[in-house]
Amino acid sequence: MPTTPDAEPAARPGVLTLAATPIGNPADASYRLVRALLDADLVAAEDTRRLARLCRDLDVELTASVVAYHEHNEGERTAWLLDALREGHSVVLVTDAGMPVVSDPGYRAVRAAIDADLPVTIVPGPSAVLTALAASGLPTDRFAFEGxxxxxxxxxxxxxxxxxxxxxxxxxxxxxxxxxxxxxxxxAGFGADRPAAVARELTKTHEEVRRGTLGELAAWAQDREVLGEIVLVVGGSRTVRARAEDLVGQVVARTTAGERMKDAAKAVAAAHEGVSSRELYELALRHDGT
Known part of the structure; x- marks a missing residue:
């Protein structure tokens, strides 16, 4: 599968399904993932042995053909998958853990299918990126994945x-x-005071999320052997906690410009996470009295 290079195109092409797999705990598998594996004609897997292990964990008996699809054969194997789709076969693409394409194989297949006007769908599921972000305690309203x-x-x-x-x-x-x-x-690059988190072995038995500044986390990692699958989450530049003592000058400047000191302290504190307006006000009063 596909049958032959000269096979007649099917009246209706098959669908390429990108299916997310558990990042650690097989119990996180969705019903849709199980259904997709059972219904597939062809499963393209980053590691066929891991796929076999996942199917055993999920009590899934595959009837589909299984092929390896990884970074070393994506180029040649993608055209083969597209031929299978054109012949009407349903193709499910899975990687070792999480969502295909995200730091995993799959992008070439998706891009090629879209360019060939072949249908693509997603079976959503576990994501190490989002799991670590949610567990980090850092702002989640805007984030970027850097691989x-x-x-x-x-x-x-x-x-x-x-x-x-x-x-x-x-x-x-x-x-x-x-x-x-x-x-x-x-x-060194972001500043030792930048808040961050190290997430390891997410959803697994030895799951750990360690939070602190980058300086603290660097010292922690230096003293031990860090094991497992690792995700690092780093707060953005605005999440660096400023010290009230460093912001007194802003309060004084606003007061000199005619703003009430109490209002100035509130405004400056509101712009800096973790800074108390009362502490800023009292520091500004002392500064003003010197």
């Missing part, structure tokens, strides 16, 4: 320097072997 940080020290430093002013919460994947080095580089 894996560059391995090279120079490129990594350059990327972090370019992102230092980014106001959105940033999410990275990382290898456990490089977590300590990356956290140290983040502390």
């Amino acid at each position: 894996f940080a560059p391995r090279g020290e120079g490129r990594r430093a350059g990327v972090f320097a370019a992102l230092a002013g980014e106001e959105r919460t940033l999410i990275f994947f990382e290898s456990p072997r490089r977590t300590a080095v990356t956290l140290a580089a983040m502390a």
Whole structure:
């Protein structure tokens, strides 16, 4: 499958289904995922052994043909999948964990199917990106997924320097072997006081979410062997907690310009998370009296 290169096109093409799989706990699998696997004519899997293990966990007996689809064969295998779709076969694409395409194979297949005017649908499900973001305790209204940080020290430093002013919460994947080095580089590039979180082994038995500043997390990772699947979440530049002592000058300047000191303290505090307007007001009063 597909049958032959010269096969007659089906009256109705098959559908390419991108199906999210559990990121750790197989109990997170959706009913739609189970249904999609059972109904598929062809399953393209990043790792066929992991697919077999997932099917055992879900008590799914595949009747579909199974092929490997990963970063090393995407180019040649994508055209083959499109032929199967044109012949009317339903194709389900799964990766090792989470949503295909997101730092995983699948983009070439989706792009090629869209360009060929073939139908694409999604079976949504677990996502390490969103799970880590929700668990981090950092702002979720605006965020950006940055994938894996560059391995090279120079490129990594350059990327972090370019992102230092980014106001959105940033999410990275990382290898456990490089977590300590990356956290140290983040502390240097974003500032040691930037709030962040390290999420490891999400949904698994040894799940852990460690929160703190980048400086604290870098020190923590340096002293131990970090294990498991790692997601790093870094607060945006606006989430850095300012100290009230550093903001007194703004209150004084607004007061000098004619604003009531109490109103000025409230306005400055409102613009900086975690800063007390009362503390700012009292500090400004003391400053004004010196």
